[in-house]
Amino acid sequence: xxxxxxxxxAATLFEYIEVEGNGCSLGPNAFDVxxxxxxxxxxxxxLPGAFTPTCSAQHAPxxxxxADAFKAAGVDEIWCVSVxxxxxxxxxxxxxxAAGKVRFMADGSAEFAxxxxxxxxxxxxxxxxxxxxxxxxVKDGVVTALNDEKGGGYAVSDADTLLKQIKG
Numbered sequence: 595x596x597x598x599x600x601x602x603x604a605a606t607l608f609e610y611i612e613v614e615g616n617g618c619s620l621g622p623n624a625f626d627v628x629x630x631x632x633x634x635x636x637x638x639x640x641l642p643g644a645f646t647p648t649c650s651a652q653h654a655p656x657x658x659x660x661a662d663a664f665k666a667a668g669v670d671e672i673w674c675v676s677v678x679x680x681x682x683x684x685x686x687x688x689x690x691x692a693a694g695k696v697r698f699m700a701d702g703s704a705e706f707a708x709x710x711x712x713x714x715x716x717x718x719x720x721x722x723x724x725x726x727x728x729x730x731x732v733k734d735g736v737v738t739a740l741n742d743e744k745g746g747g748y749a750v751s752d753a754d755t756l757l758k759q760i761k762g
Contacts, residue, residue, distance in 0.1 A: 595711030595742075602627050602735050603709035607675060607699040610684025622680035625699070627706060628735055634670040636732045637756055640707070640725040642714055644678045644686035644698075648748050653727070654690055656753035661695035664753075667760045669731075672696045677704045677724045701725060714746050729756045 596603070605627045639657055641649040657664075657672050664672055672695065676683060680700040687698035707713045707725040714726040727743040729751040739759045741750040 596709075596730075596737060596740065598737050598740050600737050602631055602732060602737070603706070604628060605701075605706040605709045607673075607701055607706055608680040608683075609697055609699050610680040610687075612684065612688075612693075622684075622700070631732050631735045633734055634732075635668055635734075636671045636673060637664055637669045637729065637760075638673045638675060638732060639729040639751060639753075639756070640675045640712055641727050641751075642676065642716065642724040642746060643721065644676055644682050645689075649676070650686075650690070652748060653752065654686075654692070654696070658690055658692050658695050660753040660757055663757055664760070667757065669760065673699050675699045675701050675706060675725060677701050677707055677722075712742060716746075727751050729753075731756060731760060 606624050607627055608622045608624055611623050641653050654674055674696050678700055679702045683698040683700040701707055704723045712726040712728050714724045716724050727746050729741045730737050731739040741755060743751050
């Protein structure tokens, strides 16, 4: 499993882009995780699924509400990562009014989740392999803080906890 001090693994995430520009076409665009994080400070939070109760009511909204505080603390971007397709992540981000605050990144085949070891197996509940619930701070591709819920609870991966860690 990924740990503080490790580099982000080689993986591809997808983001649904609604407005063409910055070299991105409309629709799902692929992003190399390592290249996208290079030279930036990124707050990443992972969660089991879009439109699910805790994820929609607490986890993602907390990061959206605190986006300005993260920017003020030196964070360049906030990524929400989940094992869903880019269309679902795009629709969820629109519903939560996350534009300009949080990037909703799809890990459709759980490539990133598997590569980091932050996986939650919900096969018994009919949901298959998902992202575990976590938050991390990444500086120039290196993990500097990691909060793993280890099983999908919601106690240490919230926006307030990561923001406190960033501010020291």
